[in-house]
Amino acid sequence: MSDLIVQTAEGGQELKPRSEVSAKELLREVGAVLRMSETEAAQLGGAPVDPDEDQTMIINMGPQHPSTHGVLRLMLELQGETVLRCKPIIGYLHTGMEKTGEQLTYMQGGTNVTRMDYLSPFFNELVFSMATEQLLGIDGDLPERAVWIRMLFSELNRMSSHLLFLATNGMDLGAVSMMIYGWREREEVLRFFQKVTGLRMNHNYVRPGGVAADLPPGWRDDVLRLLDLIPPRLEEYDTLMTGQPIWRERLQGVGVITPTEALALGATGPVLRSTGVDWDLRRGIPYLRYPEVEFDVIVGSYGDAFDRYAIRLNEVRESMRIVRQVLDRMPAGDYRIQDKKVTPPPRARIDESMEALIHHFKIFTEGFKVPEGEVYVAVESPRGELGCYIASDGSARPYRLHMRAPSFVNIQCLPHMMRGALVADAVAIISSVDPVLGDVDR
Amino acid sequence: MFDCPRADSLGQVVLHPSRERYVDVVKAMADDGFTTCADLTAVDFLAHPGRPLPDGVTAERFEVVVNLLDIQTGRRTRLRVQVPEGDPTIPTLFDVHPGTEAMEREVYDMFGVEFTDHPDLTRILMPEDWIGHPLRKDETVGAIPVQFKEAGNG
Known part of the structure; x- marks a missing residue:
């Protein structure tokens, strides 16, 4: 033995x-x-x-x-x-996904990257697709509907991710009922994802050239139901946690980080915004159609765990505000680009045309070639700047795929937040940074 | 721009400083507003040596890629530094941007590029006794035998 x-x-x-x-x-x-x-x-x-x-x-x-x-x-x-x-x-969850990404075609790459930050899969797919599209030079030609569908899913995903944060943050600090509530509301959002993409997580829905499928009939009612369901629940969270003295005692003044420190350490997302720096890529370097919707960038002022909690809670509200505007503005039209190079032919054509069948087969087995070049694209994921660096050698597979993982950079703040703190606060501090280890280790 | 060869890529600003001037360029850029180092990574160009580079830049096997960000104006600039195979070392950015600590460790772990004067240059994702650097192009995929020593043969 x-x-x-x-x-x-x-x-x-x-x-x-x-x-x-x-x-x-x-x-x-x-x-x-x-x-x-x-x-x-x-x-x-x-x-x-x-x-x-x-x-x-x-x-x-x-x-x-x-x-x-x-x-x-x-x-x-x-x-x-x-x-x-x-x-x-770190490294206990390292599975070499960047190396795997070099073996998969751009068509297959989405299934790989979506598993990195498994709590915000749409952002991984989005940033990978945006980088591929920029290399292909088709980023300006996407149909409007595809872009707005991407916005819709980005914001719904931000909501589901932050709801899970609220759940685990509650659990870590002993508010176990909050855990159940957070999971419950997140599940409502995931149910909508499942209806549209077929999966609760790891969707591979956003693909180079658009999205995989159009929104199903009745999607608008489903989203409206979510928008009616969640706000009163957030009010409940406020009653349960925000104003509660024990909750405040556990979080206020815990894990303080200053704006200088956060910027020096490269922190982004709610960790940086909790220090009062109003940096949000949706506002700072806009992508998709974010300049056309109204939303507030939530910032804190003390840089402590309570600010990070409050920022995420209110970002759920802001995301719902964006989703409402997306509902109003969702245009009709195609959900993917009609570019023969990246888009497989529609299912009906395969039955009647040999060329379409061959084309369909080729695109899924060999993929499409992407011109030589290199590009870095970043989006604001629920955890901060999620970047994708692709170096292409002109083949159908990325020569080098690198994901700039927000959790990986943000956990560098932990030693600075924890210096002089109590062991019990360590739990609150880890939780407030909200790292996803799939994203850290890749 | 900062006395470096410049070659834009798909509308993104890319500078090619030499390895000797790299830290000075990053410092000068930090004074110019690029106060955040968003990302630091590397590429192994072993299998693709003929990539286009601006005049005056000699292609080497490794390339360290640094993405700098100016959060006041929302500008981004990328630096690509050539690192030769025979001497894979490059000065650390730790003293300018401490946030590169983990990213440089990752590049060291994955590519074997050493960052001189880095405070804690150890492997970060792979086990400490791992041999080789997985993201190098001459490291084969799936070449590691999977061993289940304790499982017995049934």
Whole structure:
């Protein structure tokens, strides 16, 4: 039996004991983030200076900890209940999806990228499709209906993702009834996704050239039902959590990050906006038809966990506001581009035309060739800037596919948010960053 | 623009600084408003050496790609730095943009490009004892034997 027990270690990736780290290394980390010299950082006194080794201990939180949202492992150096240092160790969910993406054609690529950030699959597909379309040079020729369908699903997906955040945030802090409510409302949104795309998650619905299928009959009533159903539920959340003293005590002033720190660390999305920086790609570098709809960019002012909670709650409301406008403006027309190169022929044509059958077969087996070039496209996913960098060598497969994952960059904020916090707050802080480990590890 | 060869790609601004001037260019750009480093990645051009590059830029095997962002005006600029196969090292951006810490570790892990003076250059996604760098083009897909040692043969 004993030879089955093997000590696991990530070696040099782990948090080193204090005796093995020089003070210079410690200060460099703090100093670089605050953009000040090591001497100035030393005078800050944020971290207790050199506690005795026997008064601190290094413990693992995760990778199987329920509040780490998957397989995030944090090594915490504790002095009593206080976190002195923290290091996230990732890679437990790494499956080489960027390498896989190099083997799949642009037609198949959607099935791969949609599984990265599995809570916001439409954004992964959208950014991949937008990058492919830019390389093909057809990004300006998409039918209006396809663009507005993409907007509709982006915002509904933002709602489902934030509803899941509200659920897990509640669960992590002990508001277990909130967990059930959040999942319940998210399921309503997913039911609509299933009706349109056939799947609750990992849809492969947004594809280069448009979307996979038109909206089914009755979609408008389904969306209107969602828009009627969710606002009163959000009011309930407000009653249950926002105004509740215990909830506020657990979140306010916890995990504070300043705008300078957030920008230096490359944080985006609600983490950056909680510090008061009004950066939202939908407003800053608009894509789709976002300049034509009205919405507010929600910003916080303290950069704490409560601000991040409140921002996401209100972003659900803003998303519903956008969805309402999309409903009013949804144009009639085609849902995908009529470009023989990227669009398979309609099903009816396959029965009557040999050429259509061959074309259909070719497009799904060999894919379509994409001109040589490289492009970086980014969209505002529920977690921040989701970017897609594709380098093409002119073949039917991306030469290099890279996804700029917002969760991957945002978890770098954890050590700075946790310095000096309590262990119990660590749970609240992880939750408030809302990392998706599929997105972190890819 | 910042004394670098410039070659736009599909309407996006792309600069090609040399490896020696790379950090200085990023610093100058940070002073010019590009205060956020949105993304840092790399490409291994082993299987596609003949890509178009502007005059004065010699194609090398690796290319480190940095996407900088100016959130005041919403500008983006991309830097592509050539890194030779024989000496795959490049200075770190950590002191200018600390947010590149994890991204540089990822590039090191996946491509074996070393970032000199990086505070903690260890693997980030692969296990520490992994041999090779998976995203290099000469790393084969699916070449790792799957082992279920404890399963027995039934």
